Amino acid sequence: MGKAKVVSLINYKGGVGKTTTTYHIGCSLAQHHRKRVLLIDIDPQTNLTFLCSPYSEWEKFKKKNGTIKNLYERFQARTSMNVARAIWKEPISISAGRIQNLDLIPCDIDLLGEDLAGGAVAGTYPTFQQLKKSAEEYVRERSFLKHLIRDVEEKYDYVLIDCAPNLYLMTQNALLASHWYVIPAIPDHLSTIGLSILQRKVSNIEAQIVKATQFVDSVSKSGAAKLGGIIFVKVRIGGMVLTNTHESIMTQVGSTHPGLCFETFTTELIGYGEAAEAAVPVWEHSSKNAKMASRKAQYTSITDEFIRRFV
Ligand SMILES: Nc1ncnc2c1ncn2[C@@H]1O[C@H](COP(=O)(O)OP(=O)(O)OP(=O)(O)O)[C@@H](O)[C@H]1O
Ligand SMILES: [Mg+2]
Numbered sequence: 001m002g003k004a005k006v007v008s009l010i011n012y013k014g015g016v017g018k019t020t021t022t023y024h025i026g027c028s029l030a031q032h033h034r035k036r037v038l039l040i041d042i043d044p045q046t047n048l049t050f051l052c053s054p055y056s057e058w059e060k061f062k063k064k065n066g067t068i069k070n071l072y073e074r075f076q077a078r079t080s081m082n083v084a085r086a087i088w089k090e091p092i093s094i095s096a097g098r099i100q101n102l103d104l105i106p107c108d109i110d111l112l113g114e115d116l117a118g119g120a121v122a123g124t125y126p127t128f129q130q131l132k133k134s135a136e137e138y139v140r141e142r143s144f145l146k147h148l149i150r151d152v153e154e155k156y157d158y159v160l161i162d163c164a165p166n167l168y169l170m171t172q173n174a175l176l177a178s179h180w181y182v183i184p185a186i187p188d189h190l191s192t193i194g195l196s197i198l199q200r201k202v203s204n205i206e207a208q209i210v211k212a213t214q215f216v217d218s219v220s221k222s223g224a225a226k227l228g229g230i231i232f233v234k235v236r237i238g239g240m241v242l243t244n245t246h247e248s249i250m251t252q253v254g255s256t257h258p259g260l261c262f263e264t265f266t267t268e269l270i271g272y273g274e275a276a277e278a279a280v281p282v283w284e285h286s287s288k289n290a291k292m293a294s295r296k297a298q299y300t301s302i303t304d305e306f307i308r309r310f311v
Contacts, residue, residue, distance in 0.1 A: 004038070004156040005310045006149055008174040008181045008225060010202070013194050014165035017184040017233035019047040020272065021302075022162040027092065027281040028303035030102035035157040035307075038087070040145070041107035042068060042174060043164035044115065049106040051276055052091045058106060061088055067108040075144045083151045094284045103156075105148075115168045135215035141169060142209055145177035158310075172205055180228025180310060187232050187249040187265075195253065199227060229309055230257060231302060232265035242267075264301040271295065 009018045022039065029035040041048040049058055049067075061067075065085050074081045086105050090098040149159055161178065163171045175181060183198065185191045206224035232250055236243045254261045275285035283296035 003153040004149070004159045005180075006153075006159045006161070006178045007228060007306075007310060008161040008163055008171075008178040009184055010163045010167075010171060010174065010181045010198075011183050011185060011194070012166050012171075012198060012201075013185075013191060016165075016186050016191060017231075017266070018165070019043070019051065019162050021182075021184045021231055021233060021266075022160050023048055023051045024281055024299045025303050025306055026102060026158075026160050027099055028299050029158055029307070031099050031281075032300055032303065033307065034101065036101045036155065038103050038105065038152060038156045038159045040068065040105045040148075040159060040161045042111070042145070042170040043107060043162055044109050044112035045164065046107045046109060048162040049104065051279060052104050053088070053106075054279055057091070061091075061106060062108065067106045067111075069108040069111045069114065071105070071148060072111070072114055072144055075147060081148060081151065083148055087152070092279065092281075094280050095286075111170065115164070115166075115170045117169075132215045135212040138212050139209065139216045142172050142176050145170075145173040149177050167201055167205060172209065175202065175206055175225045176209055178225035181225040182228050183230045184233050185230055185253075186234050187246045187253065189245070189249070192249050192253060195230070195257075202227075227260065229262050229306075230260050231262045234268040235265050237267050262302055262305050264298060264305060266298045266302070267294070269295055 009022045011018055026037045026039045030037045039048060039052070046058075053061070065088070067086060071081050071083060071086050083105075088104045088106055090100060090102060091104050091106075092099040092102060145161070153159070161174045163174050181202065183195065185195060202225075210223060230253065232246075235246050235250070241247075250261065250265070271282055271285060275282040278285055281299075283299070
């Protein structure tokens with residue numbers, strides 16, 4: 001087995017399905033394809049963590065093993081991170097037992113402070129030595145996830161990182177640590193405008209980090225994440241067909257981003273809230289609703305495509 005493929009789900013727009021997509025692709029990779037998966041929650045909202053586990057279980061885990069916040073603190077203090085300890089083995093409980101080979105590094109609301117505080121400042125006319133020093137700090141703050149994943153990449157086939165709706169320090173870390181980033185998006189007008197802004201911002205951030213790494217000897221000079229795909233979510237259906245706006249926007253984005261849009265998308269359906277409350281994937285939540293089957297089919301199909309794209 002080679003090294004894990006690392007994929008981040010990124011969109012600075014909130015509520016566009018980043019966490020739901022990360023979670024269900026992760027679950028499907030493990031449950032339906034027997035892949036070894038590590039989910040990393042870097043959003044202080046801690047949503048991915050609570051899709052995997054009830055609050056009380058998380059509290060216990062946090063007390064005993066810590067969360068990503070503790071790993072970041074240890075990284076900053078230059079002590080051993082002990083990543084293995086913060087990995088929650090198979091946290092998701094379904095009726096047939098636990099989802100096997102699906103692990104989680106949970107998050108914590110307190111990561112918020114770290115995320116906002118991040119960002120080394122360069123002086124106005126820095127000397128080369130000053131520049132080197134600040135570049136070192138700048139790169140180091142953004143290399144936390146890269147270091148973390150290096151410790152565990154042989155143990156997994158896929159590492160999926162669920163980002164917060166911003167491009168702050170932790171998302172920048174995710175970009176530096178990933179092979180690809182995927183944009184989940186709702187196909188409405190505002191989200192589509194956001195797509196090009198997002199790609200431009202991501203390119204700028206990546207270029208800045210890669211430039212800074214030139215001053216630093218301690219990190220590998222490898223590049224940053226490439227855009228690996230756009231996944232449409234919550235596509236609205238009116239009666240039996242897609243609404244015109246959503247359909248035409250998907251076609252339009254498909255033509256401006258050739259080959260990048262996933263062929264399968266999720267439609268806006270009920271049942272996500274109940275499944276989230278039960279901390280299980282939508283296809284595990286028992287309901288007499290016939291649409292259960294279509295929710296499962298949508299995610300298994302997205303996951304098939306995910307496997308084909310990220311080899
Ligand atoms: N296909 C769907 N049909 C109906 N509801 C959905 C669907 N996918 C996601 N949702 C719901 O939409 C809401 C937002 O989804 P989610 O939390 O995944 O977005 P997010 O981009 O991670 O949000 P944030 O930016 O706050 O992190 C959630 O309540 C989720 O249950
Ligand atoms: Mg989220």
